[in-house]
Amino acid sequence: MSFTIPIELEAELNELVTHYPQKRSASLMFLHAIQEHFGYISKEAMEWTAAKLELSPINIYELVTFYPMFRQEPAGKYQIKVCRTLSCALAGSGKLHKHFCEKFGLDSHAHGVQTSKDGEFSVEFVECLASCGTGPVMMCNEDFYEAVSNSKADEILQTCK
Amino acid sequence: MPQQYRLILKNIDAPGYTNDLDCYVRHGGYEALKKAFEMGPRVSPDGGTVSGPEKIRKTVLESGLRGRGGAGFSAGLKWSFVDRKSGKPIYLICNADESEPGTFKDRQIIYKDPHQLIEGMIISCYANDVHLAYIYIRGEFPEGARILKRALAEAKAKNLLGKKILGSDYDLEIYIHRGAGAYICGEETGLIESLEGKRAYPRIKPPYFPAILGLYMCPTIVNNVETLCHVRHIVNMGGADYAKLGTPNNTGTRIVSLSGQVKKPGYYEIEVGKVTIGELINHENFGGGLLDGRKLKAIIPGGSSAKVFKAGEKFKLKKKGADGQMTTVEVDMLDLPYDFDSLQAAGSMSGSSAIIVMDDSVDIVEALANLSEFYAHESCGQCTPCREGSLWMSKALHRMTHGEGRKQDADYLLNIAQNIQGRTICAFGEACSWPVLSFVKKFKDEFEAKGAADESRNKVAATSKVTIAASPQR
Ligand SMILES: Cc1cc2nc3c(=O)[nH]c(=O)nc-3n(C[C@H](O)[C@H](O)[C@H](O)COP(=O)(O)O)c2cc1C
Ligand code: SF4
Ligand code: FES
Numbered sequence: 001m002s003f004t005i006p007i008e009l010e011a012e013l014n015e016l017v018t019h020y021p022q023k024r025s026a027s028l029m030f031l032h033a034i035q036e037h038f039g040y041i042s043k044e045a046m047e048w049t050a051a052k053l054e055l056s057p058i059n060i061y062e063l064v065t066f067y068p069m070f071r072q073e074p075a076g077k078y079q080i081k082v083c084r085t086l087s088c089a090l091a092g093s094g095k096l097h098k099h100f101c102e103k104f105g106l107d108s109h110a111h112g113v114q115t116s117k118d119g120e121f122s123v124e125f126v127e128c129l130a131s132c133g134t135g136p137v138m139m140c141n142e143d144f145y146e147a148v149s150n151s152k153a154d155e156i157l158q159t160c161k
Numbered sequence: 162m163p164q165q166y167r168l169i170l171k172n173i174d175a176p177g178y179t180n181d182l183d184c185y186v187r188h189g190g191y192e193a194l195k196k197a198f199e200m201g202p203r204v205s206p207d208g209g210t211v212s213g214p215e216k217i218r219k220t221v222l223e224s225g226l227r228g229r230g231g232a233g234f235s236a237g238l239k240w241s242f243v244d245r246k247s248g249k250p251i252y253l254i255c256n257a258d259e260s261e262p263g264t265f266k267d268r269q270i271i272y273k274d275p276h277q278l279i280e281g282m283i284i285s286c287y288a289n290d291v292h293l294a295y296i297y298i299r300g301e302f303p304e305g306a307r308i309l310k311r312a313l314a315e316a317k318a319k320n321l322l323g324k325k326i327l328g329s330d331y332d333l334e335i336y337i338h339r340g341a342g343a344y345i346c347g348e349e350t351g352l353i354e355s356l357e358g359k360r361a362y363p364r365i366k367p368p369y370f371p372a373i374l375g376l377y378m379c380p381t382i383v384n385n386v387e388t389l390c391h392v393r394h395i396v397n398m399g400g401a402d403y404a405k406l407g408t409p410n411n412t413g414t415r416i417v418s419l420s421g422q423v424k425k426p427g428y429y430e431i432e433v434g435k436v437t438i439g440e441l442i443n444h445e446n447f448g449g450g451l452l453d454g455r456k457l458k459a460i461i462p463g464g465s466s467a468k469v470f471k472a473g474e475k476f477k478l479k480k481k482g483a484d485g486q487m488t489t490v491e492v493d494m495l496d497l498p499y500d501f502d503s504l505q506a507a508g509s510m511s512g513s514s515a516i517i518v519m520d521d522s523v524d525i526v527e528a529l530a531n532l533s534e535f536y537a538h539e540s541c542g543q544c545t546p547c548r549e550g551s552l553w554m555s556k557a558l559h560r561m562t563h564g565e566g567r568k569q570d571a572d573y574l575l576n577i578a579q580n581i582q583g584r585t586i587c588a589f590g591e592a593c594s595w596p597v598l599s600f601v602k603k604f605k606d607e608f609e610a611k612g613a614a615d616e617s618r619n620k621v622a623a624t625s626k627v628t629i630a631a632s633p634q635r
Contacts, residue, residue, distance in 0.1 A: 019336040021293070022377060024358035032300070032339055053358075066360040067341035069300045085262045086465060086531045087420035087517055111534075127344065127535050128262040128465075129301050132420035132515070133427045142303045 003044035009037055013052070023053045027063060031070055040074045068126075076115045076122030078160045081139040084111065084125035091135030091147075097125055099150045103157070121160070163440040163447070166406070166432045168414045169390050173273045180308060182315040185276035191321060193393045197284045198329050200396075217288035221392060223400030225412035229266075230256055230347075230385030231464070231513050232588075233501040236392075240289060240382060242372035249379040253286050253294040254356065257386050258340055258347035260299055262465035262535060263515030266416035266428050267386035271298070271305040275312035279335065281389035283321065284396055286333050289382060293334055297352050300341040309337050344539035348587050349383040351541065362543050363587035387416060408434030411500035415511075417441060421518035422455065423448035431499065438462065438470075439495030442518055455520035459603075460494075462504055463512025465532050466592035468599035470494045476507040509599070525607050526566075529600040530558035536593035543586055550581040551593045565619065566612035574601050574608075 005013075016029045030049050035041050046060040053060075064070045082088075082097045100123045101108035104116035113124035131137045134146035140156055148156070172178045172188050185191070201213030211219075222237025243251060255278065259267040270278055278296075286294050298306050313335055316322045324332045340346045343361050350369055351361035353376050368374060375381025391413055395403045404412045411433040419441060420426045429447050438460065442448045451457060457472040474494040479487050497503045504511045519528060537555035542548045554577050557570055567573075578594035578601075585591075601608055 019334075019338075022357065025338075025356060027358040028341055028355065029339060032341065059358075062360055063341075063358070067300070067343050069342035084531075085535055086461075086528060087263055087426075089531050090421050090517075090519065090523065090528075126301070126342070127538060128260065128264075130259045130265045130268050130299070132263050132265050132517070133418060135420070139301070144304065 003042070003048045005034075005037070005048070009033060017053075024055060024059070027053055027055070027060060028067070031060070031063060031067075035070060040071050042072070071113075074119075075113060076120055078121050079113075079139075079141055080121060080123045081126040081129075082123070083127070083129045083131075083135065083137050085128040085132075087132035088128075088135035088137060093125075093136035093138075096136045096138065096148055096150065096153060097123070099153055163431075163436045163444050165430050165446060166414050166435075167430050168394055168406070169270065169277070169387060169416060170428070170430045173269055178273070180273055180275055180312070182276055182312065182319065185274070185280075190276055191280055193396045194280050194283055194287075194321065195327065197287060197396050198327060198331075214288045214290060217284065217396060220400040221288070221395055224391075224395040224403040225400075225407075225410065226388065226391050226395060226403070227411070227413075227501060228385055229387035229391070229415060229514065231261065231466075233511065236384065236388055239372065239384075242370070243289060243382060244373045244380040245290070247373075247380060250293065251289055251291050252376045252379055252381045253282065253289060253291040254349075254352065254376065254381060254383045255282055255294070255296040255386055255389055256347065256349065256352060256383055257296050257298040257302075257305075258352060259302075259386070260344045260347045261513040261515065262532070263418060263420055263461065263517045264464050264513040265418045265420075266514070268302065268305065269416070269428055270386055270390060271302065272308060275309050276316070277390050277393065278309075278386055279312055279316055279321075281391070281393040282335060283316075283326070283333060285382070285384065285389055285392050286335075287331055288392075291382070292332050293336075295336050295338045295356060297338050297340060297346065297356060299346070300339050303339075306337055306339055313337070343541075344535075345541045345587075345589060348589060351587065352383065353381065360541070362541055363589070365586050407432045408498070408500060411502055415499075415514050417499065418513075418515040419448050419518070420515070421460075422452055422520040422522070423450065423518045424452065425449040434498040434500030434503065436499055437495065438497050438499055438516070439493075441499060441516060442495070448518070451518070451520050455522060457495075457518070458521045458523055459519045459525065459528075461515075461517040461519075461596075462499075463510045464515040465517070465535065466595055467504075467512045468509040468595050469603060470507070470509060471603045474603070478503065478506050524562075525600060525604045526558065526611050527562050529596060530555070530562045532596045533558045533593070536589075536596075540589065540593065544584070544590065546581045546584045547590045547593065550577045553577050554593070554597055561608070561611060561615070564615055566615040568609050568612040568616055570612045571601050571605055571608040 017026045034045050041064050047057050050057045050060045098108040104121050106114040111125040115122040129137050137146050138148050200216045226236040227233045345351045346355045346361045348363050350364035355361040371381040407413050414430050415433045416430045443450045460470050476492050477489050478492050480490050482488050501511050533555040537551045540547050540551045574597050578597040581590045582594040
């Protein structure tokens, strides 16, 4: 299967390569841009990236499997990431995670990523998001929210339409 | 009265202050850069005379500035280690990975005052003959990366970056590099690997000291966001005057991230060593005290990797008296001045200057289990003691928090932790074992009681039932 990417995205990637004395350095920024555009990083995308940066596919595959933010399968349209770490836990992030899981029929004991049956929402626990003074905090896609009570969580979900 | 001293945070949160270049310039922004360029000609290092960049490096050394990222190492000394004779390019990387649990100070600067960081970086790069620099920002700050990108473009449009900056003969480019959710990218050699497009596997030191063999095997400076911001103020004030802030050997100001169970968690900038831990937690200018009706149980004083302090703990510290004689004084944990040296003398560290407060509603075993899960998740996996040990500790603590503890788990945990520290490539080995060592040692009765209670309960259950359901392991 061939892999094609839009011209504008390719232009953006070409520009990224110029930021570094060595092409390989651009791989993380490539993967971010590709995941942002396609929602995940397919095998074809990895091979394409490797060829573009004059690397072996394994050089890219090992990044996708190492860095937690990269994924090889599509996730929900709305990705909810609740901070799990101590300060947020003290502020009630366990309750918040459970609230989302119960809403979408997911297992609240599971900490990894889970996606609702309709593919709309995925929920996961993530580690410290560097806003520990305003816990519990969460992200919904790229938006960041602080001091999220269950009712505030419902309001956030309202905006996901 | 203990008060904040806002140097870095001066404008942040001021009404009407925005994060664009015009607003920054209206508030005196980029004046320090102009001053830096005027400090002297930029002659070649072998040129005999003291060049402008060299003067800046001397000023930073004189200021006593210590790194704000974790280790508290002298910034001026670090810069002096840079191999300037290799003929290779020198790189500078701003560590904006901010991933030590409890820490949320760099976020404030990046989101609300990005030009302060950029100005600090340009001066630091100029001082060190750097022409290409990066900001390594954690992947979870997508908005932060956009803000910085815009700020860099604004700076470039005003010729504060790019070729022949402000009419000088100095060229500099700064680019943003995003991480992707791995804590170990905060460790400087892991960060360098990640910037080279690889897994963030930390490098072994020696020989891979960044100052000599860093990015692309070239001399490299890695400094924290806040450290680089201080450089701007040091150039503005002069090294000697900056050193008057704070306390001897612990100069300047520092942003403390206060979180956990206090009335007013938040970020507070203080003169280093001029405010005590107790004041940070209890004074109305800071944390405002514990929640009503609660008692203090423990605090983690310098980010999650720092050894815990137990409420009521006392330390014997050496102090220089008025007559110059050293005497030993006993200090309560709450009366420790919040600085690098006092916390180290008390057996912990100020680390990333993040205080996590826990009151008597906290189950200490659960708190440690939470942290250990973090470390088990974040070990890069290169060293066997760290990869296996962090997971064993987390599994044992998971058992203990799911009704299947044993009395000997306390010693089991200590044994594992002792076998990790000092036996790994990077300081993550210490980072994951110090919480376990300190929590278990200081609260051993609670760990043993919990294990013993589970054990006797499960014994009764085992005699009445044949099988015991396994706890749900992830
Ligand atoms: C496991 C680990 C994680 C770290 N995370 C960070 C971090 O998120 N941000 C940071 O500035 N320094 C972090 N550091 C410290 C860096 O390795 C490095 O010492 C620091 O960026 C140097 O900057 P400074 O001298 O200005 O403090 C970490 C160190 C270790 C061992
Ligand atoms: S100590 Fe841990 S995190 Fe550091 S290199 Fe070894 S395995 Fe990786
Ligand atoms: S612990 Fe949740 S943001 Fe730091």
